[in-house]
Amino acid sequence: MQLDDTKVPKGRPAPRMANGKPDLSGYWKGTTQTKPGGNIGKDLPGWKLPLTPAGEAALKHNLTATVDPEAVCIIGGTPRHNASGLPFEVLQGNNKIVFMYWYSYFRLIPFGPGAKHTDDPDPSFFGEEIGKWEGDTLVIDSIGFKDEKVWIDENANPHSDALHVVERWTRPDYNHIHVDTLIEDSKFYSKPFHYARTWALGEPDEQIQEYSCSENNVDAAHLGFGPGPIRSDGTRGYENPAPLPPLPKK
């Protein structure tokens, strides 16, 4: 359930690890204040992404020749998971942090003095992710992304294998986690852009549950290409759907 952030208590300090760093652990849920949901361009004027001609072509390809990768059980990856409506769970250790997602995906990020990028990382959906602390901010720097079967958000916007993502995670208070994301992709975007978002803490008994995406994914055969129409508010869906029939009379 998305939470109304105006009703989430604020001001209680974030918990800290024994080493003094903020503890980002928790089950984090989106809020109704994040608009438009699912759109990586939400912080840009008119949600207009700075696509290069190659990026425009890639977007057209996604819209007209690809089904949503998540719909065929492919990992959404970074930064799509940050633009998703799905909650996620964080467990933090002294040298690693894990982000766990619905659909049974996770990313495990090392941080500390020995964590550094390799010379030629294997392309992956989450990229090669390296963390470090800058004060109370966990900075995750990611390179080495795949360039096929990926959408950067729910609206089928593209990214290439030149993608470089820098996430700056903070826990401003006990009940909130925040990310400011720098997205660079010189192949598909003419300039870097930012995507920021805040999530609210779930209930103590909430957690990621079992989810076997390919158990019975028969709907894939019925899916069209792309996400379908995008509404004027920047979200996917139809503007004026037909109403359902009236409720049956008892």
Added chain:
Amino acid sequence: MRTRILFAALWLVAAAAGRAAAHHSFAAEFDASKAVRVTGTLVKVEWTNPHTYFYVDAKDEKGEVVHWACESGAPGALSRRGFKRSLLKLGDTLIVDGYRAKNGANLMDARRVTLPDGQVMVGASAGDGGPQ
């Protein structure tokens, strides 16, 4: 009236909860201009990820039996909103309201399911951008 108020409340809860369940865009699979009601006999249930399916045999306007596949949210999402597997009993008559697949198949997005006792359940993966 009580049913309508209860359904409205359930829908608001499900609409928010569903954002956590969407597996693909509603508009990639279903046509929002084709609202349909199917009334028929429940013949099969697949309580599975990424979507729950249940199958209903209903008569068309010519009296011929049509086999409808009704797609709903993931089991976890349905269960959290009170739509439990145990509520679906083979042989029951269901009233299913939703939207037909864009490709014209006898497949619908089951946004709303009326059970034999009059309970109305929200079946939608509401976070898919579908009609609320």
